[in-house]
Amino acid sequence: MDLKVELGKRIQYLRNLKEISQEVFAEKIGINRNSLSKIETGKTYPKAETLEKIKEVLNIEFEDLYTFDYSEKLDLSKISEILNIENPNFNKRHLIMLKKLTLLNERDLSLLDTMLDTLVKNSV
Secondary structure: HHHHHHHHHHHHHHHHHHOOHHHHHHHHHHHHHHHHHHHHHHOOOOOHHHHHHHHHHOOHHHHHHHHOOOOOOOOOOHHHOOOOOOOOOOHHHHHHHHHHHOOOOOHHHHHHHHHHHHHHHHHO
């Protein structure tokens, strides 16, 4: 495993989950877009200060940067089956929202849980 490549892929994945462009993200972490591209493609390793800024901008913990997921990729029907989702309207957009949940901290997850409970109660 090439750590630079895996870290770069992870940074790109997390940035995309937050729907932040390379240009905007590079500006927020204090580097140019070309440098970010080199990090995301595994050509260079980010400096410690840059890693700290990446963590802050993405609102994640340091260990989240090094959590590489090698699990089997599942299709929507398999995910629906695993999660026992019977709604035929479950689609890729919902899957993206599920992925974004993994980036939330405990406080935000609790708040979102309360909001969803309220929405579901009001829609019944």
